[in-house]
Amino acid sequence: MITFENVSKRFGERLALDNLSWHMDEGEAVAFLGPNGSGKTTVLRLITHETQPTSGKVTVGTFHARRLRRGHRALLRRTLGIIYEDFRLLNDRTIFENVALAVRIAGRFSNEEVIPRVLYALEEVGLQVKQNVFPSELSAGERQRAAIARAIVNRPAVILADEPTVALEKKSGEEVIRLLKRIHSEGAAVVVATTRRDVAEGLGARVIHLDDGKHVDDGGQMLPGGENSGTQGVATGPSVASGHSGS
């Protein structure tokens, strides 16, 4: 489903990712664990094609190209559900409208289907009663739950979560983890980037430790590129599928 083959990413002089290889299958949960600046968010941005690898190859489903065309990039993102640490909700729209926007963007559903889909997603995260409230009127935990509703409303095969609990107090954080775990148990693959071990453990995810852009084992020891001792699903085979090659 997602494969990184010897991927390096350099931002100017700084090497954000150093020869990273990993693979995950459908329905799997993977947590990238590491301190700030270790390259976790870069991994997620490479998956969403917000940035391109300096070297190596990233494959997401049937999308595999160094640089996708804009139309294909949009298509790729519509197959993902993304949750940000700062929620990225539109403050001038109600929670309902924020979630409905993702349904409109997906373009797969008729006007009649929009309302029930949105209400169902809001119900799943326990926010149906606050559907007409604006993000600024919600607590941080509620805003993150709204962002999760937006991420899951189109039933994507993969949910990406970048520090989903970092802006939340403990109780809200636990609630979000429970929610992600439930989504995962319903069949969605989940990729989480986090600095907190309890998040990875709470999700029951396979952990990939990153430090300074390098894949390290639990003891902080760096592994050679392409290996992933103690974990499963290392990228060794061919890409998942062909098609959607970008320009």
Added chain:
Amino acid sequence: MHLFYLREAARSFRQHRGLAYTAVFSLTAALTLSGILLLLTHNAEMQMKALGDRREMVVYLRDDVTPAQRDILVGRLTDLYGPVTYVSKEDAWKDFAKQLGDPSLLEAVQENPLPASLRVKLRPALLTPGAMDLAAKQIGEFPEVEDVRYGEEWVHRLDQIGATLVKGTIAVGIVVALAILFIVYNTIRLTVLARRPQVEIMSRLGATDGFIAVPFVLEAMFEAGLAAFLSLALLFGVQQGLSARVVGLVFLPVPQALMFVGAAIGVAWLAAVLALSRVLRAVGP
């Protein structure tokens, strides 16, 4: 889905009212300038058409033409060029005497030297300088015809004035179109930049450029349409105010006014598409 785009465009207009109103006022100013020239050109064309309609060709007949030959010629000229009026030698002399005013001046003239003539009111299709030249040449070849006059120089001058007016309108139209392009291009650019967080979020959610662009394009077209209607209203006010002083000043006919609005909206569409094709590449993550 179409309603969704309209609602998004309305939301954008409401949220950036300052920017939208500035754009509408700037566009109104530019369109009013162009509209004034369009109004002047239209009125000048109307006047020229009225003058042109009065254009006629005078065909002088030889003195030895018999009434039968004359009647045949009248029939042929009527068929080929338009209605013909016969002016006899006597009528021509009376007209001349009337124009001269003092009958004593003609006492010395013993014989009427003026020829009989045919006045041909040319069909509208023949009222161009080229067609008139050709018609005069053809009529001159009839054996009964002594000479043909139609104010050649005046006709050419009238035609030149008309051509200059049309060129002037096209030139001002191009300048105004460029001004609209510039105004709308920058307004859309600023609107997108002002809504950058929203555009970024939509792009991250997988929105295509088209999905993001449509509301902005609709907004630009709405602004241009509104500005065009405002400028037409201003022009109508000016025309009504001046019509008491300037006889025959008329407003633009409805089809021309609608074309004016349509052209403004079309240019705004082009400007918005150009602006968005550049700015979305810069803004989207």
